[in-house]
Amino acid sequence: MSNGYAGKILVIDLSSGEVSSLNTADYAEYGGGHGMGSAVFFDLCKDKTISAFDPANVITLMTGPIQGTLAPFGGGRCEVQAIGPQPWPIEWFTRSNFGGRFAGMIKFAGWDGIAVTGKAENPVWIDIRDDAVAIRDASATGDGLWGTGTYETEKKIYDLVRGGDSVDWTLYGTSRDTGRSAQNPAVVSCGQAGENLVRWASLIHEGGGGAGQGGFGAVFGSKNLKAISVIGTGEVAIADPQALMAARAWWSENYFDFDNYKPSLPGLHSYSPGGSGNIAGGLARGGVGQRPQGCMGCTKLCHGGRGATAEGPGSSCFDTWYQAQSGVKWGNPAASASNTDMLQSYGLNAWEGSMALPWLVKLYRTGILGPGKAIESNLPFDAVGSDAFNVAFLDCIVNGTDIGADLKEGCARAATKWGRYDEDVTSGDLAIAAHGYAHHYDARTESEWGFGTALGDRDINEHDITWVLYWHTSLAPLYGQPQALPAKEMVEMIGSTLLPYSDPMMLDFSDEGIYSDAMVKFVSWHRAYTRFWKQSAMYCDWGITDWLNPWAEGYKGLTPELEPRFYNAVTGDDTSFEKGIEIGTKIWNLDRAIWYLQGRTPANDQLAEWQFRIGSPAAHSTYEIPYIMPVFENGEWSYKNVWGRFLDHAKYDDFLDRYYAFEGWDANGCPTSDTLKKLGLDKAADELSAAGKI
Amino acid sequence: MAPEEAIVQTVLSVPTEEQARHYLQDCAFDDRLVGVVMKASGMLPMDIYSLEQTLGFFAHDNSDVMGRPDAILQERRLDVAYLAPGRLSRWVSEIIGDHELADAIDAEEAKIEDPHIYPPRMRLMRELVVMRVLQCYDVLGIDPAADVEKTEADSQERKEQ
Numbered sequence: 001m002s003n004g005y006a007g008k009i010l011v012i013d014l015s016s017g018e019v020s021s022l023n024t025a026d027y028a029e030y031g032g033g034h035g036m037g038s039a040v041f042f043d044l045c046k047d048k049t050i051s052a053f054d055p056a057n058v059i060t061l062m063t064g065p066i067q068g069t070l071a072p073f074g075g076g077r078c079e080v081q082a083i084g085p086q087p088w089p090i091e092w093f094t095r096s097n098f099g100g101r102f103a104g105m106i107k108f109a110g111w112d113g114i115a116v117t118g119k120a121e122n123p124v125w126i127d128i129r130d131d132a133v134a135i136r137d138a139s140a141t142g143d144g145l146w147g148t149g150t151y152e153t154e155k156k157i158y159d160l161v162r163g164g165d166s167v168d169w170t171l172y173g174t175s176r177d178t179g180r181s182a183q184n185p186a187v188v189s190c191g192q193a194g195e196n197l198v199r200w201a202s203l204i205h206e207g208g209g210g211a212g213q214g215g216f217g218a219v220f221g222s223k224n225l226k227a228i229s230v231i232g233t234g235e236v237a238i239a240d241p242q243a244l245m246a247a248r249a250w251w252s253e254n255y256f257d258f259d260n261y262k263p264s265l266p267g268l269h270s271y272s273p274g275g276s277g278n279i280a281g282g283l284a285r286g287g288v289g290q291r292p293q294g295c296m297g298c299t300k301l302c303h304g305g306r307g308a309t310a311e312g313p314g315s316s317c318f319d320t321w322y323q324a325q326s327g328v329k330w331g332n333p334a335a336s337a338s339n340t341d342m343l344q345s346y347g348l349n350a351w352e353g354s355m356a357l358p359w360l361v362k363l364y365r366t367g368i369l370g371p372g373k374a375i376e377s378n379l380p381f382d383a384v385g386s387d388a389f390n391v392a393f394l395d396c397i398v399n400g401t402d403i404g405a406d407l408k409e410g411c412a413r414a415a416t417k418w419g420r421y422d423e424d425v426t427s428g429d430l431a432i433a434a435h436g437y438a439h440h441y442d443a444r445t446e447s448e449w450g451f452g453t454a455l456g457d458r459d460i461n462e463h464d465i466t467w468v469l470y471w472h473t474s475l476a477p478l479y480g481q482p483q484a485l486p487a488k489e490m491v492e493m494i495g496s497t498l499l500p501y502s503d504p505m506m507l508d509f510s511d512e513g514i515y516s517d518a519m520v521k522f523v524s525w526h527r528a529y530t531r532f533w534k535q536s537a538m539y540c541d542w543g544i545t546d547w548l549n550p551w552a553e554g555y556k557g558l559t560p561e562l563e564p565r566f567y568n569a570v571t572g573d574d575t576s577f578e579k580g581i582e583i584g585t586k587i588w589n590l591d592r593a594i595w596y597l598q599g600r601t602p603a604n605d606q607l608a609e610w611q612f613r614i615g616s617p618a619a620h621s622t623y624e625i626p627y628i629m630p631v632f633e634n635g636e637w638s639y640k641n642v643w644g645r646f647l648d649h650a651k652y653d654d655f656l657d658r659y660y661a662f663e664g665w666d667a668n669g670c671p672t673s674d675t676l677k678k679l680g681l682d683k684a685a686d687e688l689s690a691a692g693k694i
Numbered sequence: 695m696a697p698e699e700a701i702v703q704t705v706l707s708v709p710t711e712e713q714a715r716h717y718l719q720d721c722a723f724d725d726r727l728v729g730v731v732m733k734a735s736g737m738l739p740m741d742i743y744s745l746e747q748t749l750g751f752f753a754h755d756n757s758d759v760m761g762r763p764d765a766i767l768q769e770r771r772l773d774v775a776y777l778a779p780g781r782l783s784r785w786v787s788e789i790i791g792d793h794e795l796a797d798a799i800d801a802e803e804a805k806i807e808d809p810h811i812y813p814p815r816m817r818l819m820r821e822l823v824v825m826r827v828l829q830c831y832d833v834l835g836i837d838p839a840a841d842v843e844k845t846e847a848d849s850q851e852r853k854e855q
Contacts, residue, residue: 354738358739358740358741361741362723362741365722365723365743366723431739440736441736441737442737471732474732475732475774477810477811478774478776478810478811478812478813479811479812479813480808480810480811624778624781625730625732625737625776625778626776
């Protein structure tokens with residue numbers, strides 16, 4: 001088939017050692033990535049109420065048609081799903097996503113995804129070389145991977161797979177025509193954190209790529225699975241190569257290209273000299289061997305600016321938050337790069353660590369935590385920010401010693417055990433937003449982010465609105481620059497792309513607008529858009545949505561043309577942008593059905609209490625920032641700083657009621673049988689019915 | 695990149711040893727200053743407990759390019775370590791107890807043509823705090839380079855392990 005798909009999905013049962021496959025065509029209606037992963041999980045995980053560490057949990061690493069191709073932002077993305085140990089209080093079926101070249105390599109090996117179930121008796125790693133799949137011994141008496149960090153694991157696997165040859169062609173078939181490659185295998189692994197079942201353990205791919213949220217590193221650890229390595233010597237069959245190349249040229253003309261720098265708009269595209277890896281560059285760069293690095297097929301090169309120890313694309317984005325909190329802030333910038341390396345090598349999620357530190361410092365400084373205190377700890381909090389503290393802090397979490405015995409369960413669970421949850425989450429000192437996940441962008445200002453997070457399973461981490469209608473609009477005036485467009489023109493231009501609605505009122509972030517019916521519609525649209533185009537077709541969140549393009553006439557973005565254009569060139573389909581929204585709605589409902597099978601209730605759609613109480617009060621223990629967004633007030637559009645407000649319980653609950661109705665869910669927020677069947681999710685309807693949920 | 699030229703004209707008087715110790719003290723949790731690092735990947739509130747820590751906070755800001763008119767378009771890296779107008783001077787006055795520094799910040803801020811434009815405001819805050827912290831180090835005989843060298847040596851040792 002020349003449609004971007006490899007045709008089969010690899011299934012590995014670590015309990016039995018059985019290796020089998022599924023037919024991709026049976027799941028093609030979901031496009032790829034997340035949609036396929038949800039459907040495969042639904043079929044393979046018979047009991048959705050199990051814990052994340054139950055051997056029957058199924059973890060999927062999925063690709064889609066455009067992975068391994070030249071589709072920008074999409075070539076390297078890989079979607080990871082399973083019941084995750086990180087979400088709180090229920091371990092939701094959840095997701096994460098990472099870039100690099102793992103997804104492309106899966107495709108080159110002839111697979112569309114990997115599903116792993118069961119639990120190996122002893123530590124193992126999975127070695128995929130095209131069609132050949134082997135479960136190998138990772139223990140100390142075997143290949144010696146267990147107990148090592150992620151970087152060391154990758155190096156060892158490179159040697160094992162290539163027989164020590166890191167320069168020349170390596171033969172994987174019986175002759176040069178049956179499979180050889182000059183590349184290293186693509187490896188994803190858990191560090192010691194995952195082995196020791198730290199609930200916020202991540203999966204790491206090369207220097208800084210990783211599935212951070214969800215605790216998937218610990219899912220690997222619970223299965224005695226150290227790593228998956230894949231080397232492929234095949235290719236991705238494209239339906240219309242000429243159309244793909246034409247699309248790539250069109251995109252190159254109308255978008256940033258590292259080799260053809262064009263000025264941007266304030267705050268819109270965070271590029272730096274040496275690649276857009278400035279996200280990390282300011283803090284994590286070690287100054288040694290730096291070069292811009294990007295994911296397969298992408299020219300944005302987000303992973304530059306590092307190089308002290310990284311083997312591949314360097315740490316970026318979230319990773320740098322931890323070193324910001326742990327080093328720079330305390331006057332110790334020299335420790336930053338090594339702090340981040342340590343975090344990645346252990347396989348820990350930077351975001352959770354970044355939330356934990358200021359909270360723990362508060363507990364220490366207020367006499368609640370420390371030697372002989374209510375929360376006993378001998379960590380050197382008087383030296384927080386130092387190398388010595390960071391080593392002790394990360395070690396205690398990974399090894400479950402000192403307060404790490406509780407922190408390895410995540411901040412929400414630790415706070416609950418320590419009797420601190422209610423007080424510290426009400427005050428906001430422990431900045432949990434929802435589901436135990438750290439605050440990121442703000443529910444009080446950006447409702448699509450906060451409400452979408454509450455209605456799902458995790459911090460959504462989708463920067464569509466953020467960069468255009470908060471980041472650009474807030475930074476431009478800070479720098480004395482004009483807004484790209486007046487508010488009315490801006491929302492009308494973006495609103496026209498919100499197909500099939502095309503309603504600019506969906507972008508009203510005023511005090512009333514965030515609870516409006518139009519916002520109900522926008523949150524629903526946004527969940528569907530990201531579920532398909534970002535997480536199933538898998539265009540990277542750092543690449544799209546292109547709603548405000550600095551290089552196009554009138555700043556008109558490439559969305560909604562970009563998304564289907566590349567997808568259709570690869571698949572040969574005629575999938576419209578709106579069709580993608582329809583598929584996204586189906587996937588969103590399938591996920592929601594799984595969560596109800598796990599025991600979800602409307603209480604799980606709530607946001608943490610501080611977001612209903614804390615705005616921007618006076619005194620030193622708070623802050624104000626510009627958070628300038630479009631608002632429709634008194635019959636006119638304008639930009640307004642919406643920072644300082646907080647949410648209203650009654651209005652939020654009313655919003656939820658109208659949202660449930662809009663989606664075709666019952667009063668408890670569960671998709672109804674009719675809704676599921678209309679979407680073609682009969683199996684989900686039947687399973688919910690059998691469980692007495694609907 | 696060339697070092698920035700100083701933009702503040704104020705010269706702070708040299709503190710006494712007692713004042714210097716006082717200015718460098720940590721404050722209590724309830725008295726902390728909270729700033730926000732605005733980055734494309736998210737915004738991060740940061741607790742600041744001392745005058746020295748404000749410098750760690752400002753280190754997140756790419757103000758080294760802000761003086762250039764084309765910086766916002768050419769340099770492309772936009773991280774802002776944001777403190778609202780008047781917030782730092784009030785904290786310095788009421789909590790740190792350094793009224794001279796607080797007055798200097800207010801006076802220099804008043805000279806800025808458009809107070810909503812952040813780069814010059816951030817720079818003057820940083821320059822004045824750096825001036826005061828270095829004065830305190832000098833009075834107390836603290837070598838600021840010593841800490842940096844030790845940290846770099848520690849980090850190198852860790853990498854080699």
